[in-house]
Amino acid sequence: MPLTPEQIAASPKALEGVRVVDFTWVRAGPWATRWLGALGAEVIKVEWPLSERGRTTGGVPPGMTPNLNTATNFNDTNANKKGITVNLRSEKGLDLVKRLIAESDVVVENFSAKTLTSWGLGYDELKKLKPDIVYVSQAGFGHTGRHREYLTMGPIAQAFSGLTFLSGLPGSPPAGWGWSYLDDTGGMYIAFSVLTSLYRRNVTGLGQHVDLSQMIMGVTLNGSAMLDVTVNGRSSQREGYPPGNRAHWPGTPMLNNYRGATTAPHNAYRTKGAGYNDWCAITCFSEDEWQCLVGVMGSPEWAKSSRFQTLGGRLLHQEELDQGIQAWAQTLEKYELMELCQASGVPAMPVQSTGNRVDDDPQLRHREIYQEMNHPHIGRWKFQNAPFKLSETPAINYNAAPMIGEHNQEVFEGMLGLTHEEFVAGYEDGTFWPKSLDLYPYMEDMLKSEQTPFVGLGTSTKRDIPTKSDAEPGPLSGIRVLELADEKGQFCGKMMADLGAEVIKIEPTGGENTRKVGPFLDDIPHRDRSLSFWHYNTSKRGITLNLEISEGKRFSRNYPTPLMSLRDFQRRISTFIGLGIRRPSQDQPEADYVLTN
Template sequence: MCDSKVQAEASTTTTPGALTGIRVLDFTWVRAGPWCTRWLGALGAEVIKIEWPQSPNTRGNNIATGAGTPEGLPANLNTNGHFSDTNCNKLSVTLNTRTARGIDLTRRLVAMSDIVIENFAYGVLERWGLGYEDMKKLRPDIIYLSMSGFGHTGRDRDYQTMGAIAQALSGLTYTSGLPGQPPAGWGWSYLDDTGGLYGAMYALSAIYHRNMTGQGQHVDSSQWITGVPLNGAAFLDIQANGRSTMRNGYPPGNRAHWPGTPLVNNYRGRTVAPHNAYKTSPGEYNDWCAIVCFSDHEWRGLVGVMGSPSWATGEKFATLEGRLEHQEELDQGIEAWTKTLGKYEIMERCQAAGVPAMPVQSSQDRVDNDPQLRYREMYRDVEHPALGTWPLQNAPFKMSETPAFNSRSGPLIGGHNKEVLEGLLGISHEEFVNGFQDGTFWPKDLSMEDYPYFQEMMDDASPVHWSGNEPIANPGPAPARTPGADSAGAFAGLRVLELADEKGQWCGKQMADMGADVIKIEPPGGEAARSVGPFFQDIPNRERSLYFWHYNTSKRGITLALETEDGRRLFRQMAEKADVILETFRPGYMASLGLGYDDLKKSNSGLIMCSLTPFGQTGPWKDYQTSDLLHLAAGGQMARCGYDDEVVPDAPPIAPGGGQAWHIGSHFAYIATAAALVNRSVTGRGQYIDASVHDACALTTEGHVNQYIYKGSVVPRRTGGGNTATGPNAQVLCKDGKYVNVGQVTPERVLMLAEWMDEHGLAGDLLDEKYRDPAVIAENQSHIRELLVNFLANLTRDEAYHGLQKRG
């Protein structure tokens, strides 16, 4: 699959990372938390992962199912390929935090770490005696990032969640699907991936703030709340116009407008047609493409590519109004043509004519058939001590001075016990051996037969040389500013020049919300996003776009014509005093004006410039025309989002809610920019960042790429969120016509459900002891779902939600 190879325990590059010298103490598990710390590790941080083999984790899930183990290898705690990718760039230490000795060693690690990250339910670290106030006594400038589902405050802080549940609660699940059908639910836990990215964004912002002020802090994040603003302008539409998403024609499938319904904006950008997915040759499950025409000119280009069929050349489809009015006929005609060609050939023909079109790519397509991802080395081979050599997913951005790099595979469980405990903490070898014997470093009742390296560690009494960060706490650079009593945000004092359209405006807003002075520079007449609805009181006007409002709060704005000499002169003057430039022009445009990074850094050596483009600055697709829908097609999201055949037979792949491709690209652009700022706070040097929306989307389908890489299987579309968990894990209709999302079913949860259902005489046979066996649950998923669906049909959504949560 790849030509590049990296050794498991040593990077082939000597270039320091942006976070070199930063130590992360990682207590995270499952997906969101480890996905956060994975990227901190790729950026150069030293990440020490604290694990315990008997605690619920993605390692242990693999033993029962073998879901992540390549064929021919035993399923154990070290052979889960998905775990390796999600946890690469980390050290692993097994430590029993339920013992006094384990807690003592944990406290010593906290004292020499820069940031502690966990995604437990509220209160776990407090019960260990390691709440934020306790940590501050160990290290006054410690940063503590908690990533629980509901946050550490509020009525529901004790509730439990996983990505799919948080996604449903945030409103995102409802944004994808077909009118008159249940929500499609995306088919994977978008908020696990995205929750992890927000964790990295928060961590980097807090590290930068500490470097500038000397202050640590507790960052209390809520996984489900991170999803709320990702609904785009939908919430402003409710507040300003009283328009609910529970309306006829919403969600509109892949279309910007559903035929036969009122012509209102459905949060998929501009309301245009065609805007859909179409079947392609040879007609197999994943043979689809997406095509969008934003103008009459692009429509005429598509007509030409199709060979100017008579049905398409008349006046009926000549205008946008006509195409919207006759969408059914329009889409039927287009699909009659697309079914005669392969999806990549359609893309190439359309793009050559300036028509936006992309293939709907499965996980296999992204790994094996995508020349753009291959060119940008998104999958590079890394050797794993137990798995062998396999591709790991790379960062979707290129940093000129501090490249993000997978320096090692996912660690063996406890594979760095001796290195960290003896080398870093300095415990004696006798203490080390005793820790295995007394259950501090490994459960006394769990065999180490599959993990012989533990015995090798105990047999080796030679001194350990610690090769990582300094054993003492890194105090960071001297503070550059003193925060006021009311901090203006982590990025206070920074100036950002934003030359961004829909692709990057979310990144600029996030930086502005963190306190940066973001100056949005629009062309005379304003940015095109101002013409996108919905509009305040449904009155179209460039000053009334709720879409523009949503993505551009907290910013200042000016207009400037960069094509004029005066405009370029003024921009150069602004760039001399700027910290960051964020731009989304086509590759090479800024350089063609004499405003490229190499031009601007001559008068500002600390300048950071981030270019966020559809496909990056390099590669065969770099100049292709695109849109949010097309990125969700090529990035893999549509190949996973849709319906089970038993729910909606022959349903198309369906794009998740509108704007998500731009959100995903902006999140990674923020991460790269914040990392560059952290590096500059230490070195004084700026750098250039080449970020790609396509690369970012290709990373954001949870474990689907890994499922193909390690198991050779392509995950199909399915109704509901999450991965392949046992049980309903999908939307269930309640008696008030609203839906509740039910997560993974375990023996404990089946018993809880059965006892509650029995109070209403609806438990069926679920109280039978056989359902204490996970294998029996797996064999009877349909039966369990049927009983649960019948039960929840007698409750309102809120009764079901709170009733289930209060019972665990």
């Protein structure tokens, strides 16, 4: 059940006491600070209406006249924040923002490299205002190098990083992606960098500048392709890809080995209704899964043919295989097909539209991913909730996105101590609002109101920690992580390990299945030659352990003091081997447990 407003207010918050000054715009930056707000940080968004592109892009609720408070993109990416408007080109405005930064913990921005410095708010100046400030910037190419002043947006960075080239059909132009995923990925990198830097500051007393490049983030997602060039001397090309969604197509060259003869069936099948989104994806990775699918289909005679009794046979006869599955799939609704397959242990999921996800998906509904909130201008709508669940410190939407300048009086009078006369003068002289634009009614109400009581800024998070140099390289030094993960979790483990955490990767005897993923060194498949595995498992230690026997379970439970356990098993597997979420919380009460599936 959704939390009540009273429960939300009483919930402990992971970032309570942390103040973030948010200069972000458009998508990547606001996406990051949205989640910092969901974790309990006080996020104060600094805007100027003549340059806030995010407020003028995206749709508008039906029947509404567009203005700076109606854009769906902005209202989606800026929940959980306060909003102020201030002209940073004015001496008065800049001074007020500097006072705000001096009592804050974090500054976040995703402008081009020279922007904040041109305002007098570069890192050197920020350190003078707050010596232990955490400053996270994300420019297209970062703040150093010959391209540092080049301008870019997410799709452009995707193209330059190589991701666009790798997406497309053989012999066709690059297809690109249907969404600016580097913006969303970049936002999560920003949030991760903030949390990492706050951890380091809490240990050492030191702040830092995290200089992110959106383009380079895309490069890191090309890891296997990059290693194919550096190790095998072979540039990426799509000609080796199989047609459609298949994993492999016999007779085609296996250039790059990005997909292999590992699974069949492996496709999306048209379902009953034949609408634009009436499809369901089905994959069988094992003989058991294939036999289960045959049973779900009612054991038709064609599926019993000797041609389909082995993986090699199914790969060789994929056309007939897909035709048979398609004939069955189109007799069922996509959700019905999913339920039948999943109940029998066959991986299958429907192709969902946005409307399907919001209105029809029971799992998203159960996890409260869409939360209704009241916005003072556009009314009550469903907004995205946090995509992660925290057992002790809930991450949720605390409030809708701010109207432009909504919290000016609260911040400038109540927190920074301006008199009401000074506040009114800030509107008259153009400090808080351009003279060329009309005021919104709520702004006029603020100007006509009484003085807001002064409560002050308080102080940002204080720590009785002596300032000292890092004892070891890496901001996550001192954290031990036990990783039981495949392709989903191992990238998270890689990032933590590369940043100094001691990540101990636990694999089953014989190695995990991701060691079978190509490309391979010199095109020779082997568990120690997978370039994909190399890329996603840098900086880790590795052990093998049979967790299905009592000795293996006992060892894993008694391993010396892990601070984090990272797993992406399916829940039923984790419970089967005796390592469900309850047991780690009892054995290591201070450990954090991360489960994805």
